[in-house]
Structure formats: C-alpha cells, structure tokens
Amino acid sequence: MCRSVDVRRAVLAKNDGLAADLRAELAERRVTAVNLLSSPGSGKTALLELVLRRARERGLSVAALTADLATENDARRLARSGAPVKQVLTGGLCHLESAQVRALIDGWLPDGTRLLFVENVGNLVCPASYDLGETLRVALMSVTEGEDKPLKYPTAFGAAHLVVLTKTDLADAVGFDAAAFTTAVERVNPGVEILHTSARTGQGVDTLLDRVLTVADGAVPHVPLLAAKHLREHGHDHGPDSADPDHGPAHSHDPDHGPAHSHDPDHGPAHSHDHDHGPGHDHGHERAPEPSTA
Amino acid sequence: MHELSIAAAVVESATGVAREQGAEAVAGVTVRIGELSGVVPDALRFSFSLVAEGTALDGAELVIEEVPAHARCGGCDTRFAVGSPPDLWCPHCDIAAAELLTGRELELAEVRMAGSP
Numbered sequence: 001m002c003r004s005v006d007v008r009r010a011v012l013a014k015n016d017g018l019a020a021d022l023r024a025e026l027a028e029r030r031v032t033a034v035n036l037l038s039s040p041g042s043g044k045t046a047l048l049e050l051v052l053r054r055a056r057e058r059g060l061s062v063a064a065l066t067a068d069l070a071t072e073n074d075a076r077r078l079a080r081s082g083a084p085v086k087q088v089l090t091g092g093l094c095h096l097e098s099a100q101v102r103a104l105i106d107g108w109l110p111d112g113t114r115l116l117f118v119e120n121v122g123n124l125v126c127p128a129s130y131d132l133g134e135t136l137r138v139a140l141m142s143v144t145e146g147e148d149k150p151l152k153y154p155t156a157f158g159a160a161h162l163v164v165l166t167k168t169d170l171a172d173a174v175g176f177d178a179a180a181f182t183t184a185v186e187r188v189n190p191g192v193e194i195l196h197t198s199a200r201t202g203q204g205v206d207t208l209l210d211r212v213l214t215v216a217d218g219a220v221p222h223v224p225l226l227a228a229k230h231l232r233e234h235g236h237d238h239g240p241d242s243a244d245p246d247h248g249p250a251h252s253h254d255p256d257h258g259p260a261h262s263h264d265p266d267h268g269p270a271h272s273h274d275h276d277h278g279p280g281h282d283h284g285h286e287r288a289p290e291p292s293t294a
Numbered sequence: 295m296h297e298l299s300i301a302a303a304v305v306e307s308a309t310g311v312a313r314e315q316g317a318e319a320v321a322g323v324t325v326r327i328g329e330l331s332g333v334v335p336d337a338l339r340f341s342f343s344l345v346a347e348g349t350a351l352d353g354a355e356l357v358i359e360e361v362p363a364h365a366r367c368g369g370c371d372t373r374f375a376v377g378s379p380p381d382l383w384c385p386h387c388d389i390a391a392a393e394l395l396t397g398r399e400l401e402l403a404e405v406r407m408a409g410s411p
Contacts, residue, residue: 008402
C-alpha cells in the first residue's frame with residue numbers, strides 16, 4: 001500500500017517565489033522591470049534600441065538585458081544607445097528564468113536605474129510561463145507575422161499587460177489587416193492596449209516609453225484574464241509606490257487586506273484605473289468585428 | 295521545449311515531498327495541466343522519463359490531469375468553456391469574461407510514495 005500526499009503546489013513555485021522577491025527588491029530600488037516577449041525577428045531589438053535612445057534623451061536612467069541562445073550581436077546594437085546593456089547567453093535554453101535575471105543584475109545594474117528592459121529569448125511559447133519579476137509584460141509582433149498569431153500563441157498574448165505591433169511601416173506592403181489583428185488580440189486578452197510602432201519611422205516609440213513610465217510611476221497595469229494567479233494577486237503593489245514608507249511594506253499579505261486587487265488602498269478597486277486604452281479598448285469591452293483570418 | 299525545465303521542477307518538488315515524508319522513492323506523481331498553461335502533455339511525459347532517471351523518481355508513473363479552460367461571465371454569471379484557440383468573451387452576452395476560472399494550472403497535485411521495503 002503506498003502513501004499519497006496531496007500537495008497542490010505550483011510546479012514553478014520556486015521560480016515564482018524568486019520572481020516575487022526580485023520584484024520587491026527592484027521596487028525597493030525604484031526599478032521597474034519590463035519583460036519583452038516575441039518571436040525571433042519581430043524587431044524587438046531595433047525597437048528597444050530606439051526606446052533606450054529616447055529614454056536617454058529624456059534624461060532617464062535605463063538599462064537592458066538581452067537574451068539569446070548565442071552571439072552578442074544584440075547587446076552591441078543596444079549598447080549604441082549609450083545605456084548599460086548586458087547580453088545573456090542562454091546556451092540553448094529557450095527562455096529566461098528569474099534566477100538568471102537575479103544573478104545578472106547583481107553587481108551590474110547601476111544604482112538609480114529607473115527602467116530595466118529584459119529582452120527575452122525570441123520565442124512565444126516557453127518564456128510565457130516564467131515570471132521574471134517584471135512589473136510590465138509586453139508581447140510584441142510584427143506586421144509580417146500574420147494577424148492570427150495571438151490566437152496561435154494565446155498564453156504569450158493573453159497574459160501580456162501591453163501588446164505592441166512592430167514594423168508598421170511595412171503594413172501596406174504586406175497587406176496587414178489591423179482590424180483582424182485587433183480582434184485576435186481582444187479575443188485572448190480583452191481590454192489590453194495595442195500600440196502600433198515602427199523602429200524605422202519612430203511611430204509609437206514615445207508612446208511606448210510613456211506607457212512604461214506611467215507604470216513605473218505607480219499606475220496599475222491592465223489586468224489580463226490569463227495572467228497567472230500570482231501575477232494577478234501580487235503584481236499590483238510592486239510599483240515604486242510600494243517602496244514608499246507611507247504605503248507600508250510591499251508583500252504585506254495582511255489577511256485584513258481582503259481580496260486581491262485591494263492591496264494598495266490608494267489604488268482602489270481593480271478596473272477603476274483611468275489609463276487610456278485607446279479607441280475600441282475601453283473597459284466597456286465593445287467587441288471588434290470577427291477577424292477575416294478566423 | 296521548456297517541458298524539460300518543467301519536468302525538472304516536478305522532479306525537484308516531488309523529491310522534496312518524498313524527503314519530508316521520509317520516503318526514499320516515489321512511485322508516481324499527478325500533475326495538473328491547464329489548457330492555457332502553455333505546456334504540452336506529451337512533451338512533458340517524454341521529458342519526465344529523461345529527467346527522472348537516477349533520481350528518487352526513477353521509473354515513477356506520471357499521471358497528467360488536463361484541466362479545460364473555463365471562464366465566468368460577469369453579465370449572466372454563466373460558466374463557459376473558452377475553447378481552443380481561447381475566446382474569452384461570453385457566448386451569450388458577447389461581453390468579455392469577468393474572470394478565468396480554470397485553465398492556467400501547472401501544479402504538482404499528488405505524490406505517491408513507494409512502499410517501504
């Protein structure tokens with residue numbers, strides 16, 4: 001007769017715990033981490049280079065980690081912006097884990113850094129399962145990839161706080177159907193904002209930086225329905241505000257706090273935040289028309 | 295193919311449970327995988343047998359419980375299957391779901407110890 005033990009423990013509990021600690025530590029240092037997820041070739045490095053450049057022009061302290069299986073090419077490109085950049089070579093691993101991010105920033109991340117961009121391994125499957133201690137998770141896709149990609153990779157797009165469309169300067173050339181893309185995104189992540197960007201024309205770069213800064217200033221990001229529970233419950237109180245002594249310690253998890261989303265008294269109830277979702281993305285959730293690709 | 299990492303996490307976690315229980319070996323584990331967890335059961339089975347080799351889980355049975363994704367509509371309070379690819383809008387009211395109830399699970403549900411010698 002064998003003994004059974006009910007454990008009901010998250011398989012990735014170790015990563016999730018390390019990520020939560022990292023998020024708290026970053027919040028204490030007033031650093032906001034942004035996790036960028038996309039396929040290889042979506043143009044995230046080109047866009048990030050521009051974002052870093054604009055951020056520095058605005059006098060912001062920014063830094064970036066960029067992960068690839070091999071080569072330091074991306075780090076060289078990003079370093080042209082003048083921001084501190086570190087290349088992560090995963091040696092074949094298809095995703096980053098929070099322990100790697102933790103080890104990399106120790107002794108490297110300059111004090112006073114406001115924004116830390118983490119360019120994940122180009123892959124829309126595996127990185128979606130790993131919390132890296134970020135406050136903002138961004139899923140990116142280029143106009144050359146097909147409007148239904150969010151449906152094919154629902155976990156990556158569904159759990160994102162922000163969706164970024166890249167290479168929009170090529171949209172006409174490839175006959176990109178923006179309405180179909182919006183519908184696909186809305187289907188897996190109702191209410192998420194979609195930013196249109198082009199690293200070639202500079203479209204949307206400032207807006208993207210503005211969105212990141214808004215979150216860094218303590219605004220509550222969009223809450224995706226697919227966000228893993230730990231992100232939904234604990235993702236709200238890690239902004240710089242939570243490091244503010246007036247707000248009490250981050251992660252207090254006081255039973256008196258009641259349900260998730262009410263951790264920060266200043267934040268009020270979920271969905272009362274007033275960030276602009278842009279046309280068609282208000283919380284009234286008006287559904288976009290069916291995609292032609294569906 | 296992050297199932298290899300997932301399998302390693304399952305083995306590590308189950309080994310810890312066995313140690314807490316004073317068991318030397320694990321006969322089997324049950325893992326619950328949500329439809330929207332991003333984990334492929336077949337890939338996990340394949341990875342598990344590789345990772346378990348030479349550990350307390352060597353030869354252990356892996357039972358995978360697949361959990362369908364369900365959401366709740368805040369309008370009519372209906373619980374509905376979101377399907378694949380997922381559609382998080384209520385089929386009756388055509389408004390976005392209020393919450394995802396199930397489908398993101400990736401958990402070690404049960405560890406079965408091998409009988410004492």
